[in-house]
Amino acid sequence: MSGNEGVGVKGSAWDSAIRQLDEAARNMNLDPGVHEVLRHPRRALQVAVPVRMDDGTVRVFKGYRVHHNTSRGPSKGGLRYHPDVTLEEVKALAMWMTWKCAVVSIPFGGAKGGVVVDPKQLSGGELQRLTRRYAYELLPLIGPERDIPAPDLGTNEQIMAWIMDTYSTREGYSVPGVVTGKPLSIGGSAGRSLATARGVMYITLATLKHLGMPVEDARVVVQGFGNVGGGTVDLLHDQGCKVVAVSDVQGGVYNPEGLSPTGLKKAEEDNGTIHGYEGGEAISNEELLEIECDVLIPAAVESVLNEGNADRVKAKVIVEAANGPTTPEADEIFKDRGIPVVPDILANAGGVTVSYFEWVQDLQAFYWSEDEVNNRLRMIMETSYVDVLQLADDKKATMRTAATMLGVGRVAEAHSTRGLFP
Numbered sequence: 001m002s003g004n005e006g007v008g009v010k011g012s013a014w015d016s017a018i019r020q021l022d023e024a025a026r027n028m029n030l031d032p033g034v035h036e037v038l039r040h041p042r043r044a045l046q047v048a049v050p051v052r053m054d055d056g057t058v059r060v061f062k063g064y065r066v067h068h069n070t071s072r073g074p075s076k077g078g079l080r081y082h083p084d085v086t087l088e089e090v091k092a093l094a095m096w097m098t099w100k101c102a103v104v105s106i107p108f109g110g111a112k113g114g115v116v117v118d119p120k121q122l123s124g125g126e127l128q129r130l131t132r133r134y135a136y137e138l139l140p141l142i143g144p145e146r147d148i149p150a151p152d153l154g155t156n157e158q159i160m161a162w163i164m165d166t167y168s169t170r171e172g173y174s175v176p177g178v179v180t181g182k183p184l185s186i187g188g189s190a191g192r193s194l195a196t197a198r199g200v201m202y203i204t205l206a207t208l209k210h211l212g213m214p215v216e217d218a219r220v221v222v223q224g225f226g227n228v229g230g231g232t233v234d235l236l237h238d239q240g241c242k243v244v245a246v247s248d249v250q251g252g253v254y255n256p257e258g259l260s261p262t263g264l265k266k267a268e269e270d271n272g273t274i275h276g277y278e279g280g281e282a283i284s285n286e287e288l289l290e291i292e293c294d295v296l297i298p299a300a301v302e303s304v305l306n307e308g309n310a311d312r313v314k315a316k317v318i319v320e321a322a323n324g325p326t327t328p329e330a331d332e333i334f335k336d337r338g339i340p341v342v343p344d345i346l347a348n349a350g351g352v353t354v355s356y357f358e359w360v361q362d363l364q365a366f367y368w369s370e371d372e373v374n375n376r377l378r379m380i381m382e383t384s385y386v387d388v389l390q391l392a393d394d395k396k397a398t399m400r401t402a403a404t405m406l407g408v409g410r411v412a413e414a415h416s417t418r419g420l421f422p
C-alpha cells in the first residue's frame with residue numbers, strides 16, 4: 001500500500017504497527033480501500049500544556065491524543081507520561097488499541113494519549129496542575145460517549161481521578177464514565193488495578209497448557225515492575241511459577257532459585273527501585289532479556305526485543321505484557337527459531353476489558369463484585385486466546401498475524417457495514 005502513514009523510522013513503534021497491519025491485510029486479502037483507511041489515524045490532537053512550577057516559573061509540556069478508529073464504538077486507550085513520548089508512538093499505540101478491543105470483542109475503537117514528561121521529576125502539585133490542564137486541552141475529544149482515557153506507563157488512578165474531576169467540573173455534575181482505572185471511591189471497578197496483570201496471567205496459563213509445559217516451577221522472567229509487571233510477578237508466583245528475574249528502568253535482579261515478590265516490593269518501597277535488591281544478582285535490562293527461562297514477559301516499553309538481541313533470547317515462549325515490545329525483525333527471528341510470541345493485543349487486553357466493565361458500571365451506576373469482574377475477565381481472555389490460536393492454525397500464521405487479522409477483520413466489517421461517509 002502507498003501513503004504517507006507508512007513512513008516510520010525503522011524499529012519505531014509506528015513502523016512496527018504499520019508493517020503488522022500490512023502483513024495481516026495481505027494474508028486476509030483486505031479490501032484496498034479499507035486497508036488505506038485503517039493505515040491512518042482518524043484524528044490527532046497536539047496540545048501545549050503550560051504548568052506553573054513550584055518555584056514560580058512556567059514550563060510548557062507537549063501532549064497528544066490520537067483516535068485511530070471509531071467504527072466499533074467510542075475510542076478507548078491509555079494516557080502515557082514518559083520523556084520519550086512522540087506523536088508517532090501515540091499513533092502506533094492507538095492503532096494497537098483498535099485491534100485489541102476488537103480481538104476481545106468489546107465495543108470500542110482505539111485511542112491513546114501522552115505527555116512528554118518524566119512524572120518522577122514533578123512534585124504532587126505540579127503533576128496535578130499538569131494533568132488538569134492537559135485534561136482541559138483534551139475536552140474537545142474526550143467524554144463517555146466519545147473517548148475514554150485510562151492509565152498507562154507513568155500514569156495511575158490518582159491521575160484518572162483528576163481528569164474525571166476536571167471534566168465533571170466543566171459539566172457541572174459527576175461524570176465517572178469519562179475515564180477508567182479510577183479509584184473505587186469515585187466509580188472505579190473492583191479488580192481494575194490488577195486487571196492487565198490478571199489477563200497476562202490467564203494467557204500465560206493457557207499458553208503453558210497449550211504447549212504442554214507445567215505451571216509449577218515454570219521459570220518466568222519479567223521486564224518492568226510497575227502496574228503490569230509487578231502485578232504479573234505476584235499473580236504468577238501465586239500460581240506456583242518461579243519468577244527468576246525482574247527489572248525496572250534502573251536495572252534488574254536474577255536468582256535461578258526464584259525471587260520473593262514480597263522482598264521485591266519492599267525494596268521498591270524502600271529505595272524506589274528493585275535494582276540492588278539483595279535477594280539475587282544484579283543484572284542489566286539487556287542481560288535480563290537473554291536469561292534462559294520458560295516464559296519471558298516484557299512489561300515495560302516498546303522495541304526491546306529487536307534484531308540486535310532476538311538471536312540470543314533463550315525463552316521457550318514470549319508473552320507480551322507491554323505494548324509493542326517486539327519489532328517485526330525480531331518476530332521473524334523468533335518464528336525461524338520456533339519461539340512462539342503471544343502478542344500484546346491479546347496478552348495485555350485484560351486492562352481494557354475491565355475498563356469496559358468499569359465504563360458499563362459507571363453508565364448504569366450499578367457495581368459488580370470482584371469475583372464477577374474476574375470471572376467475566378477470565379471467560380473473555382480464554383475465549384479470545386482460543387479464537388486467535390484457531391485462526392493461527394487455520395492460516396498457518398503466527399499468533400501476532402492471526403490476532404491482527406482477527407482484529408482488523410472485525411473493524412473492517414464494522415466499517416463496511418456502516419459505509420463510507422458521505
Ligand code: NAD
Binds near residue numbers: 223248348351352
Ligand atoms: P508503569 O509506569 O506502572 O510501570 C512501568 C515499569 O517499566 C516500571 O517498573 C519502570 O521502571 C519500567 N521501565 C520504564 N522504562 C523502562 C526501560 N526503558 N527498560 C526497562 N524498564 C523500564 O507502567 P505500566 O502501566 O505497568 O505499563 C507497562 C507496559 O504495559 C506499557 O507498555 C503499557 O503500554 C502496557 N500496558 C499497560 C496497561 C495498564 O493497564 N496499565 C494495559 C495494557 C498495556
